[in-house]
Amino acid sequence: MIQEFKEFIAKGNVMDMAVGIIIGAAFTAIVTSLVDDLINPIIGLVTGGVDFTNKYIILSGEVADGTSLAAARESGAAVFAYGSFLMAVLNFLIIAWVVFLLVKAVNRAKSAAEKEEAAAEEASAGPSQEELLAQIRDLLAAKG
Template identity: 55%
Template sequence: MISEFRSFIARGNVIDLAVGIIIGGAFTGIVNSLVNDVVMPVVGVIIGGFDFSNYFIPLNDKVTAATLEAAKAQGAVFAYGKFLTVVLNFLILAWIIFLMVKGVNRIRAMEDKKPAEAAPAAPPPADVQLLTEIRDLLKSR
């Protein structure tokens, strides 16, 4: 059973998956920073500085707070603003990833268009060489 597990782990697909997950985790931090620190401030300026994350509807009369965190402490709230923020972040993230994949595909297409180096011609098999020599000898007579 241990040898089966070792052969399973040593397969290229499992190792590729592990590397992809590790790189994806690191990439998540980069993309989150891009969305939160670069894109969202621009979006905030464009839409007038609104912060959707504090938009909520109180579900009972006890909730009187102005911020979402304070309102949650007072009682049940319908936090639609936070949901809108997450959806907007997702759409921006998906667009950025789409552009990156499109760029990588364009680079791969350019690589595929490059002419492949011609492989050296393999010598003909021994029987073909022998027949060629016989033909050349018959021609010379």
């Protein structure tokens, strides 16, 4: 069993997966910062600073008007926290849009690099074997 585990760990795809998870964690931090620190403040500016996270409906229990969602939950009241859900959906859509734009940019850069590589290969390839043989034939025909 230990030998099987060693073989499993030694496979390349396990290492690739580990690298992917590490890169994913770093990428998550970047996207989260982008959304929280750059995009959400702009949305707050556009919406007049409305914060949906503290929007809720009291289903049962007593809660004073203007109480925060956290305080309402601590008081033991049953609350329907639709604002938190709306913010989670909004954040998801923003993150999905940012990831889409990043993937699109990476794909565009990759496509441009592939085109440059193909053009470089074409330019450096020189004449084909058939073209060289035709040139030799023409030179021999011109001499004779």
